[in-house]
Amino acid sequence: MSPNAGSAAPKGIQQYIAARKGGPFQLTNAPYPEPGPNEICIRNRAVGLNPLDWKNLHLGMMVDTWPEIFGIDTAGVVEVAGKNVQGIKAGDAVMSLAGHGGRAGAFQDVTTVPANYACRKPAAWTFEQAASVPICYLTAVASIIKGLGLPLPHLKEPPKEKIPNLDDLASPITPGASQTQVKPPLLNSVLIIGGSSGVGGCAIQLLRDALPHLVIITTNSPAHDKKVTSLGATTCVDRNMKPDQIAKAVRDASPNGKGVDAMIDTVAGAMEGNKEIFGAFREGGPKLYSHVMTGAKMEAPDGVKAATVFGRMAFQTDGGGAAMTRLVDLVESGRFKLPLDIEVVGKGLGAIGGGLEKLRGGVSGTKLVVSL
Numbered sequence: 001m002s003p004n005a006g007s008a009a010p011k012g013i014q015q016y017i018a019a020r021k022g023g024p025f026q027l028t029n030a031p032y033p034e035p036g037p038n039e040i041c042i043r044n045r046a047v048g049l050n051p052l053d054w055k056n057l058h059l060g061m062m063v064d065t066w067p068e069i070f071g072i073d074t075a076g077v078v079e080v081a082g083k084n085v086q087g088i089k090a091g092d093a094v095m096s097l098a099g100h101g102g103r104a105g106a107f108q109d110v111t112t113v114p115a116n117y118a119c120r121k122p123a124a125w126t127f128e129q130a131a132s133v134p135i136c137y138l139t140a141v142a143s144i145i146k147g148l149g150l151p152l153p154h155l156k157e158p159p160k161e162k163i164p165n166l167d168d169l170a171s172p173i174t175p176g177a178s179q180t181q182v183k184p185p186l187l188n189s190v191l192i193i194g195g196s197s198g199v200g201g202c203a204i205q206l207l208r209d210a211l212p213h214l215v216i217i218t219t220n221s222p223a224h225d226k227k228v229t230s231l232g233a234t235t236c237v238d239r240n241m242k243p244d245q246i247a248k249a250v251r252d253a254s255p256n257g258k259g260v261d262a263m264i265d266t267v268a269g270a271m272e273g274n275k276e277i278f279g280a281f282r283e284g285g286p287k288l289y290s291h292v293m294t295g296a297k298m299e300a301p302d303g304v305k306a307a308t309v310f311g312r313m314a315f316q317t318d319g320g321g322a323a324m325t326r327l328v329d330l331v332e333s334g335r336f337k338l339p340l341d342i343e344v345v346g347k348g349l350g351a352i353g354g355g356l357e358k359l360r361g362g363v364s365g366t367k368l369v370v371s372l
């Protein structure tokens with residue numbers, strides 16, 4: 001039994017509701033949520049703004065019914081823990097993925113999530129910094145394990161902290177157990193399309209941690225080369241060049257100039273008129289293409305082994321049930337840095353709408369965050 005299960009919780013919260021496709025948002029009152037046995041309620045202190053939030057608002061990309069409460073990244077303080085929750089307790093500062101199985105997302109005072117969606121907030125990170133990371137990190141995990149078939153060592157290490165209960169997971173893990181029965185591919189080089197994106201900045205670091213020898217080439221604007229190489233990229237290619245020029249520059253930067261073994265496309269950068277980028281693959285290589293779901297149609301040439309991935313897939317990988325829990329260890333052992341600079345675009349739920357419009361207008365190497 002959680003120490004505070006059943007204790008008196010504050011009455012009533014505010015929610016930032018998208019009334020219909022395209023908006024507007026409305027602030028409404030709602031009862032304090034009741035956590036399920038494996039869930040926690042987090043008093044949000046900061047929320048991260050993600051492309052999916054404005055795509056949901058304006059395109060209804062993953063919306064079944066309106067009104068809806070968006071928001072997939074939060075950091076805050078646990079107020080109530082369900083009766084089966086272990087490893088996280090009331091008063092803990094955490095960061096978390098938000099929005100699952102009918103539960104409202106992060107754009108409200110208090111968000112309810114499965115305990116394993118959250119992990120302790122690294123002591124050195126502010127709430128705003130912590131809220132900028134979860135979905136990008138989880139998507140990067142999925143892009144590597146599901147998209148490339150590559151295990152991640154930090155998910156195999158015994159945990160330093162007690163892992164929140166994993167009863168509700170499809171594939172519970174045994175700490176330290178082998179992560180995959182499938183022999184991982186031999187990779188010498190990978191292209192990350194969108195190295196300065198949030199997902200890209202996480203994928204670079206996870207790949208560098210997993211394979212120190214790997215040649216990691218990225219596409220991004222030159223203004224971000226220094227940051228992207230500081231995260232572990234070997235070479236950056238100017239993403240503003242024509243696709244055939246990008247393919248050539250990537251091949252030139254690859255081992256022996258032969259091309260790359262794999263690609264992670266975090267921004268659908270090789271889709272539509274940009275397919276010549278696939279020319280950067282090594283002839284005779286494994287040609288793995290991990291395509292982060294952005295809403296763009298995925299079309300890869302014959303001979304390319306393509307997979308579309310999304311963030312929640314991380315929890316469905318062997319070992320991935322503890323992906324969030326292990327993140328804090330990665331950060332505090334110096335193996336994972338904040339992938340992006342953050343910009344706080346306002347304070348209070350009412351600042352979210354303006355922040356999403358700013359995000360929709362385009363950002364470059366920056367994560368927009370709202371303080372609560």
Ligand SMILES: NC(=O)c1ccc[n+]([C@@H]2O[C@H](COP(=O)([O-])OP(=O)(O)OC[C@H]3O[C@@H](n4cnc5c(N)ncnc54)[C@H](OP(=O)(O)O)[C@@H]3O)[C@@H](O)[C@H]2O)c1
Pocket residue numbers: 050051052135136139193194195196197198199200219220221222224239266267268269292293294309310311312363364365366
């Ligand atoms: N399905 C899921 O679960 C899931 C989860 C997370 C994200 N996503 C999707 O993944 C995409 C990335 O998300 P994010 O949060 O990482 O985005 P983000 O940080 O907002 O991405 C912005 C960056 O994208 C880069 N970029 C844009 N077009 C590019 C291109 N053609 N080539 C190279 N770089 C390009 C820009 O680079 P420069 O400034 O250097 O030019 C910019 O820094 C979004 O479409 C998002 O919806 C999906």
